[in-house]
Amino acid sequence: MDDIDIEVVADPSLDEPVLIEGLPGVGHVGKLAAEHLVEEFDGELVRRVYARDFPPQVTVDDDGVAELTHAEFHHVDADGTDLLVLTGDHQAASNDGHYTLTTAFLDVAEEFGCERAFALGGVPTGELIEDDEYGVLGARTDSADGEALADAGVEFREDEPAGGIVGVSGLILGLGGRRGLDAACLMGETSGYLVDPKSAQAVLEVLETVLGFDVDFADLEERADEMEDVVGKIQEMQGGGEGMPTEDELRYIG
Numbered sequence: 351m352d353d354i355d356i357e358v359v360a361d362p363s364l365d366e367p368v369l370i371e372g373l374p375g376v377g378h379v380g381k382l383a384a385e386h387l388v389e390e391f392d393g394e395l396v397r398r399v400y401a402r403d404f405p406p407q408v409t410v411d412d413d414g415v416a417e418l419t420h421a422e423f424h425h426v427d428a429d430g431t432d433l434l435v436l437t438g439d440h441q442a443a444s445n446d447g448h449y450t451l452t453t454a455f456l457d458v459a460e461e462f463g464c465e466r467a468f469a470l471g472g473v474p475t476g477e478l479i480e481d482d483e484y485g486v487l488g489a490r491t492d493s494a495d496g497e498a499l500a501d502a503g504v505e506f507r508e509d510e511p512a513g514g515i516v517g518v519s520g521l522i523l524g525l526g527g528r529r530g531l532d533a534a535c536l537m538g539e540t541s542g543y544l545v546d547p548k549s550a551q552a553v554l555e556v557l558e559t560v561l562g563f564d565v566d567f568a569d570l571e572e573r574a575d576e577m578e579d580v581v582g583k584i585q586e587m588q589g590g591g592e593g594m595p596t597e598d599e600l601r602y603i604g
Contacts, residue, residue, distance in 0.1 A: 362394065370433050373519070401450070452518050
């Protein structure tokens with residue numbers, strides 16, 4: 351296999367599509383948000399991207415069928431707005447791999463005619479967040495409309511996120527900006543301790559406002575409710591001086 355292998359699954363004609371990236375990261379915020387768009391709008395798989403820099407493993411479905419690890423692009427028709435949604439279970443395992451993969455992702459986006467992009471992710475706060483306090487931080491390329499993002503509730507804070515934005519989300523802005531792509535990164539605040547559907551919803555609510563579509567959040571809200579017991583356990587442990595749950599105790603969260 352080559353370093354990058356892109357499988358063409360479908361070739362729909364898209365009208366001014368917007369690239370949406372949601373790969374795993376802090377709180378799985380971007381991944382949850384992107385997958386929610388694909389599921390709620392019945393997205394169509396259009397590309398599979400295989401890479402040597404993904405972990406050397408396969409996924410196994412309910413029927414026992416194995417599939418080599420890869421990332422996927424889906425076409426999503428969000429109330430008349432064409433989205434090209436990038437999802438997957440892994441990011442690259444090396445610095446070079448991040449650059450190689452992001453270059454390939456941007457090539458696919460250009461092939462479909464994307465001139466605008468949103469990278470979705472999370473930014474850790476290190477503490478549990480109250481329901482009504484999920485902020486969304488932003489970063490953008492020079493050409494992206496910062497005023498529209500701010501009007502939608504995105505906060506641009508000096509020197510945040512600390513250390514910058516790593517991985518594909520950061521490189522979509524860095525490499526995409528060098529290609530003339532209007533790109534922004536939307537980062538939902540999250541504790542960083544566990545998968546955070548509420549933060550994913552906060553990010554999607556901003557995207558709804560900016561792009562002008564409506565999505566049902568019932569499934570995300572249901573998953574958030576299922577996390578309440580876990581959050582309660584964490585708070586009990588913190589209050590009792592027991593520290594955070596172990597990795598094994600939280601493993602089932604995802």
